[in-house]
Amino acid sequence: MNITFTILSTLAIVSALLAARLRNLVYAVLSLMIFFSALAALFIVLLAEFIGAVQILVYVGAVGILILFAIMLTHHIAGSTGERIDARGWFWAIPAAGAVLFGILLPAIIYTPLPLVPSSSTYEPSVLHLGQALMSPYAATLEIMALLLTAAMIGAVVIAMTLQPGDKEKHADQN
């Protein structure tokens, strides 16, 4: 368990750094995918396989492909290495980001009694409780999110719709 955790977390950190620093955009996206996969595997090691599965489904399956599409629609299709955002002092950003993360986690670290005891001795499937929570206390939240996503989808369709012959002249006038 500890060995698996060490391997996966090392993989996650290295691939995250590569995703931020690689010159080739497509390589950066691919190492981002490795980072997401390592994170999903970490969730599975922590017995939260549902969150791991959703991590892969949403980030590797959907977000990754979306980013790849976005790259393919630009001139970076061949993974050109000419341009990149280069900021001075990026090295100092790493400890700064680490300090911010530590600051956020500090209350949790202080208030956690050590040594840790398992909250329950038996392992229960996580999906059941998740489903029940989504259906009873958070039903309204779920519905509002569904409405929001539907609105976003309809908006995307409206934007992507081809213009009618009459609309074209109007569009040209605006330009």
Added chain:
Amino acid sequence: MAVILSNPDQAIVNLVHEALNLLQAYPALAILASILLSTLPLVVIFPSGFAFITWMERKGLARIQNRIGPNRVGVPFTNIKLFGLGQPLADGVKMLLKEDIVPRTADKFAHFLAPVLVVIPALLVLALLPFNRNMVAAGVDSAVILFFALGSVSTLAIFMAGWSSRNKYSLLGGMRAIAQMVSYEIPLVLSAVTAIMITGSLNTSRLIETQQIGTWAASNNVGLQCLSQVAGWNVFTPWGFAGFVIFFIATLAEVNRSPFDLPEADSEIIAGHLTEYSGFKYALFFLAEYIGAFAMSGLATTLFLGGWHGPNIRPWWSADPEAWIIPGALWFFLKMLLLIVLMIWVRGTFPRLRVDQLMGFAWKFLMPLSILNIFVAGAYFYLPIWIGWPAGFIILYIAYELLGRLNRGQVVARREYRYAT
């Protein structure tokens, strides 16, 4: 020997106890044995099944096209031909010996990684399929979600193959693959949701366990026992039938099978993402495609076709209510094989779709129907069966007709062949 004949169950139990005692003495051996026992069969059976299916597909397509198909290669160095069953072996050796050509401008790393990355998820999802009661490599609680999640990774691998080849046709194939797989994943998942809703579980074993009629299975009447293992299948409900058909069609698209083989349409874009691959890398793509087809058929069997249940009776010498005389894995593999045969039949029968037809079919026909199917399944769950069954059937049939009529498009004038008789 007498013990074995009079009480076969007891003999097996004794043997298992002996083996368990041995493993208890050596814990390291036990870990190794458990790893090998759960993974080795999957890694051995399915690739060899792939070899057999390639032969079957070539033979079947040949029969459909009024040819004979491979019939020369049998047992090596003999005259035994065995209907050409040695052909997969010869193909494998040919693939291994072929030169591996990588284009000079290709992205070497991604070009190498893509065939590896396409095989890994295909093999991983097999671990989630229960081939029999308790015969599942990874008994994960949310197995169906994990199955779809891992299945979506292969899209990325195919895109990598298309992009890294630095070939226009490869890139076109990769883009087509992404568009197709993302579109058809929606009806695929939505049609699977119905079975999950009714069962109330994402666990593949649990999904199968509920697809039998428990009271009949427990009775002593042999006919009822036999019927109980078939009548409970989800495919015999209106939502189950519609769900199964949608799932099967979406499966064809997900694994790039004809008539949805646009990403590798050889008459339009050479071989799509496979254009710049040769030798064993090419074979790996095909391995992944066929194992993906196996896994998808296995999931269809799990969700709709009753998994390991099949016409079966309880052994008369055993008091165990969960014991059945024909191994359930046999039924599972038989159903999987039947679905594969159906895929081959479809490939031999239907012409390839156009890109606009492909997208229209997914978004305008399959998606509304599968969303409606979810509502029908919900109503079926709460209504008594004698209302729910006919009502669900009528609603789904009307929706099918309406969607079909709405999607018909313009009617092309009937073509006249003047010079042909």
